[in-house]
Amino acid sequence: MGSEFMSATCLRAIARRRIALVVLVIGFSTSIAAVGQSDSSTQAKLLKPPLELAIKADPVVALGSPVEMTVRTTNTSTSEMHASAMHVRGGFAISYTYDIRDQSGNKLEQKPFDEGLSAGGPIFTLKPGQSRSESTIISAYYDLRPGKYTIQISKPVSNVPGAEVVKSNEIIVNVTP
Numbered sequence: 001m002g003s004e005f006m007s008a009t010c011l012r013a014i015a016r017r018r019i020a021l022v023v024l025v026i027g028f029s030t031s032i033a034a035v036g037q038s039d040s041s042t043q044a045k046l047l048k049p050p051l052e053l054a055i056k057a058d059p060v061v062a063l064g065s066p067v068e069m070t071v072r073t074t075n076t077s078t079s080e081m082h083a084s085a086m087h088v089r090g091g092f093a094i095s096y097t098y099d100i101r102d103q104s105g106n107k108l109e110q111k112p113f114d115e116g117l118s119a120g121g122p123i124f125t126l127k128p129g130q131s132r133s134e135s136t137i138i139s140a141y142y143d144l145r146p147g148k149y150t151i152q153i154s155k156p157v158s159n160v161p162g163a164e165v166v167k168s169n170e171i172i173v174n175v176t177p
Helices: 002-047
Strands: 051-057 061-064 068-075 096-099 131-137 147-156 165-166 170-176
Touching: 051 147, 051 165, 051 170, 068 147
Parallel strands: 061 170
Antiparallel strands: 051 068, 068 131, 096 147, 147 165, 147 170
């Protein structure tokens, strides 16, 4: 009987150690997961662009009518950001890079600017969370014939060479005859 008692005592001790080990492993795993979540949320914050661009336009425009697009710029950073846009004659904002494609996916070429053309516009600074909207008439420098066009714009977040470039949402505009 003594050996049976010893075996039961040893088994209980082993069971307690296993339980303690399982609790330790679960606690360690939870800590690692929390650190991983913290790192990924920190990375997500670091990867989020400091500016957001959102565009909209009338989905159907008659041929010969100006195709006007509204650009909303939002400062998503924690610092003030420069958000000025330069316009040329015709109301076209030249501060953006335009990606305009026809229904076959072919990229449209921007019309050349006139020599000696001057650009101007007010200077804007956006505080964190602040937005501003402006218009640009894309038909002033793009030949939009009847058809459907997918439009997206982009802009560097600063004037520093190699700065991050943010892109807008895509919209579709149908130019009708």
